[in-house]
Amino acid sequence: xxxxxxxxxxxxxxxxxxxxxxxxxxxxxxxxxxxxxxxxxxxxxxxxxxxxxxxxxxxxxxxxxxxxxxxxxxxxxxxxxxxxxxxxxxxxxxxxxxxxxxxxxxxxxxxxxxxxxxxxxxxxxxxxxxxxxxxxxxxxxxxxxxxxxxxxxxxxxxxxxxxxxxxxxxxxxxxxxxxxxxxxxxxxxxxxxxxxxxxxxxxxxxxxxxxxxxxxxxxxxxxxxxxxxxxxxxxxxxxxxxxxxxx
Amino acid sequence: xxxxxxxxxxxxxxxxxxxxxxxxxxxxxxxxxxxxxxxxxxxxxxxxxxxxxxxxxxxxxxxxxxxxxxxxxxxxxxxxxxxxxxxxxxxxxxxxxxxxxxxxxxxxxxxxxxxxxxxxxxxxxxxxxxxxxxxxxxxxxxxxxxxxxxxxxxxxxxxxxxxxxxxxxxxxxxxxxxxxxxxxxxxxxxxxxxxxxxxxxxxxxxxxxxxxxxxxxxxxxxxxxxxxxxxxxxxxxxxxxxxxxxxxxxxxxxxxxxxxxxxxxxxxxxxxxxxxxxxxxxxxxxxxxxxxxxxxxxxxxxxxxxxxxxxxxxxxxxxxxxxxxxxxxxxxxxxxxxxxxxxxxxxxxxxxxxxxxxxxxxxxxxxxxxxxxxxxxxxxxxxxxxxxxxxxxxxxxxxxxxxxxxxxxxxxxxxxxxxxxxxxxxxxxxxxxxxxxxxxxxxxxxxxxxxxxxxxxxxxxxxxxxxxxxxxxxxxxxxxxxxxxxxxxxxxxxxxxxxxxxxxxxxxxx
Numbered sequence: 001x002x003x004x005x006x007x008x009x010x011x012x013x014x015x016x017x018x019x020x021x022x023x024x025x026x027x028x029x030x031x032x033x034x035x036x037x038x039x040x041x042x043x044x045x046x047x048x049x050x051x052x053x054x055x056x057x058x059x060x061x062x063x064x065x066x067x068x069x070x071x072x073x074x075x076x077x078x079x080x081x082x083x084x085x086x087x088x089x090x091x092x093x094x095x096x097x098x099x100x101x102x103x104x105x106x107x108x109x110x111x112x113x114x115x116x117x118x119x120x121x122x123x124x125x126x127x128x129x130x131x132x133x134x135x136x137x138x139x140x141x142x143x144x145x146x147x148x149x150x151x152x153x154x155x156x157x158x159x160x161x162x163x164x165x166x167x168x169x170x171x172x173x174x175x176x177x178x179x180x181x182x183x184x185x186x187x188x189x190x191x192x193x194x195x196x197x198x199x200x201x202x203x204x205x206x207x208x209x210x211x212x213x214x215x216x217x218x219x220x221x222x223x224x225x226x227x228x229x230x231x232x233x234x235x236x237x238x239x240x241x242x243x244x245x246x247x
Numbered sequence: 248x249x250x251x252x253x254x255x256x257x258x259x260x261x262x263x264x265x266x267x268x269x270x271x272x273x274x275x276x277x278x279x280x281x282x283x284x285x286x287x288x289x290x291x292x293x294x295x296x297x298x299x300x301x302x303x304x305x306x307x308x309x310x311x312x313x314x315x316x317x318x319x320x321x322x323x324x325x326x327x328x329x330x331x332x333x334x335x336x337x338x339x340x341x342x343x344x345x346x347x348x349x350x351x352x353x354x355x356x357x358x359x360x361x362x363x364x365x366x367x368x369x370x371x372x373x374x375x376x377x378x379x380x381x382x383x384x385x386x387x388x389x390x391x392x393x394x395x396x397x398x399x400x401x402x403x404x405x406x407x408x409x410x411x412x413x414x415x416x417x418x419x420x421x422x423x424x425x426x427x428x429x430x431x432x433x434x435x436x437x438x439x440x441x442x443x444x445x446x447x448x449x450x451x452x453x454x455x456x457x458x459x460x461x462x463x464x465x466x467x468x469x470x471x472x473x474x475x476x477x478x479x480x481x482x483x484x485x486x487x488x489x490x491x492x493x494x495x496x497x498x499x500x501x502x503x504x505x506x507x508x509x510x511x512x513x514x515x516x517x518x519x520x521x522x523x524x525x526x527x528x529x530x531x532x533x534x535x536x537x538x539x540x541x542x543x544x545x546x547x548x549x550x551x552x553x554x555x556x557x558x559x560x561x562x563x564x565x566x567x568x569x570x571x572x573x574x575x576x577x578x579x580x581x582x583x584x585x586x587x588x589x590x591x592x593x594x595x596x597x598x599x600x601x602x603x604x605x606x607x608x609x610x611x612x613x614x615x616x617x618x619x620x621x622x623x624x625x626x627x628x629x630x631x632x633x634x635x636x637x638x639x640x641x642x643x644x645x646x647x648x649x650x651x652x653x654x655x656x657x658x659x660x661x662x663x664x665x666x667x668x669x670x671x672x673x674x675x676x677x678x679x680x681x682x683x684x685x686x687x688x689x690x691x692x693x694x695x696x697x698x699x700x701x702x703x704x705x706x707x708x709x710x711x712x713x714x715x716x717x718x719x720x721x722x723x724x725x726x727x728x729x730x731x732x733x734x735x736x737x738x739x740x741x742x743x744x745x746x747x748x749x750x751x752x753x754x755x756x757x
Contacts, residue, residue, distance in 0.1 A: 048374075049370075049372045051372070051374075070402070071402070072402055073401060073402035073403065074375075074401040074402055074403065076374065076375040220372070
């Protein structure tokens with residue numbers, strides 16, 4: 001089982017959209033996927049029409065494996081389940097370490113209800129200061145969408161510095177250009193410059209800017225299920241392929 | 248993952264029309280995706296071995312699907328099956344191997360249209376809360392059934408439960424079992440029951456009960472006629488003979504129901520019907536046992552047996568032609584019709600004997616008790632040196648006891664009777680194996696003496712192989728004979744004795 005933390009220390013970069021569409025694309029490729037909605041401002045649960053469960057706000061939640069597994073909801077798509085909870089990061093640490101531990105009660109409880117997942121996608125909140133470094137440690141990959149602008153470049157450098165300062169392996173970082181507009185000179189130049197500096201950190205796939213992302217809110221569904229133009233859906237599928245290859 | 252295998256239930260009629268836009272609670276039930284229509288065939292053995300286990304075997308789209316109480320249990324590409332040992336390997340073949348007798352041909356019971364449609368249960372935000380999968384089997388519009396399979400989604404178990412009770416509410420009637428489903432779809436092909444239940448009222452007369460048992464078994468014999476004529480498998484003739492033999496044993500075991508003269512006349516008529524079938528059945532048994540016999544002799548002697556069995560196969564074809572002529576003859580048809588009419592209204596046609604008006608429960612109790620005591624008496628006289636004739640006598644008494652118990656089982660409650668029959672069965676298996684080896688030796692010795700006049704190398708080879716086979720059969724006979732006392736002791740335990748006494752001994756019975 002692999003854990004992909006979808007993270008950005010800067011807001012509005014398409015992080016939740018990436019988590020939602022990546023999870024959907026992975027499931028469509030045959031992976032058994034659990035998407036965890038951890039961002040109180042995010043809306044991955046909303047995009048799958050899954051209502052948040054009130055019970056999950058209970059602090060003692062993670063001490064109770066049965067209630068955790070009971071909180072998981074099937075999406076409308078095969079092989080893709082959602083954990084719609086908003087949980088605290090302290091709980092989240094425990095959650096991750098238990099998911100990684102093959103013998104933990106949590107893993108066994110999940111396996112017993114047919115929920116032994118191939119991939120867990122985390123839609124993480126954007127705040128670096130409260131983000132436990134344990135989350136980065138537990139994740140197999142930290143997927144970071146980057147809009148090719150100067151400001152994003154700065155945020156990305158800050159993230160790299162955070163990893164360096166905390167002794168975290170930077171090779172876990174998988175960055176990808178998001179909301180890229182080929183017609184903008186600035187975007188093109190930024191991408192060129194960042195790839196030159198951090199080539200190994202960046203995935204080949206580039207998510208193009210598209211109004212389809214905004215329409216996800218209307219349709220409340222992953223882009224691939226409604227978009228007329230296939231370009232964005234295909235980009236997410238390539239993203240899924242590339243991420244799987246890197247894991 | 249997000250779909251767990253859900254419960255399957257089957258209801259009469261086409262449920263699709265009733266479901267469209269039905270609204271359980273605040274949810275909406277809508278068709279999901281386009282429906283599909285293909286042709287299907289329902290397959291089973293003549294005696295419904297697959298349906299008896301609660302399953303349906305469907306052949307559609309060049310595929311075999313075994314549908315069980317939890318949905319599709321196994322699937323494999325292929326056409327309507329045939330004999331299990333001849334089916335190509337696959338998940339369905341594997342699953343059927345514990346269900347279908349290798350002697351039974353899996354037949355196409357009938358065919359029709361299969362319509363498939365999925366439905367989704369949506370909440371107020373259009374989120375799918377449960378899915379259900381409808382498969383309508385439709386030989387024609389009057390006899391449709393719908394297979395409903397629910398697909399609960401993780402985290403929405405309650406919605407699924409609500410949907411189930413909603414669907415059951417729409418349908419009203421209780422769900423159908425596999426047998427009832429097959430019988431509804433193809434009533435002509437799927438209604439066969441080799442052991443028809445004949446209910447008695449405890450105080451009804453023996454005369455009525457006897458007539459009912461015979462009247463119930465005549466159609467069983469007749470139902471097997473088409474399968475015998477078409478030579479579908481050996482079990483049609485076997486069941487035909489079992490049904491007639493049951494009638495004959497009723498006539499001989501239930502004494503005093505008819506006048507002695509009447510009884511003798513009836514016995515003779517049923518014996519005459521049976522006599523026509525004996526030769527074909529004997530040859531069937533040899534051929535069924537062919538591989539088994541071959542394995543019993545050393546490899547070098549097998550070609551001789553193969554020659555012999557090839558001869559049996561030729562004889563069988565001739566015997567089948569003769570039986571076909573008999574079953575198709577005007578005389579046979581008339582005789583069967585006459586017997587059916589006779590037992591449809593026995594009071595009108597048959598002369599009552601001395602016991603005819605006794606209440607059946609009282610009569611049955613006395614018969615079974617007397618027979619049971621006879622079994623014990625003979626068994627008690629058997630030791631290692633007793634001649635084989637006594638063992639045969641014991642076997643025959645056990646068989647009669649078993650028939651009586653099975654005929655009258657409805658009078659005594661399923662459970663206690665089943666337990667007693669089960670312990671008797673174990674004794675009978677030992678005695679049966681002993682008898683089979685004796686009968687087979689006699690039959691093969693007859694083959695040998697029939698061939699005594701023939702010359703040639705082939706005859707010598709056959710004779711040598713038969714000699715080896717006879718030796719093995721004799722060893723088997725000796726081994727089974729040696730077990731008889733121990734198996735009887737196992738049958739004659741206090742619990743079983745008490746069981747017989749409780750059910751069948753007269754008040755203050757000995």
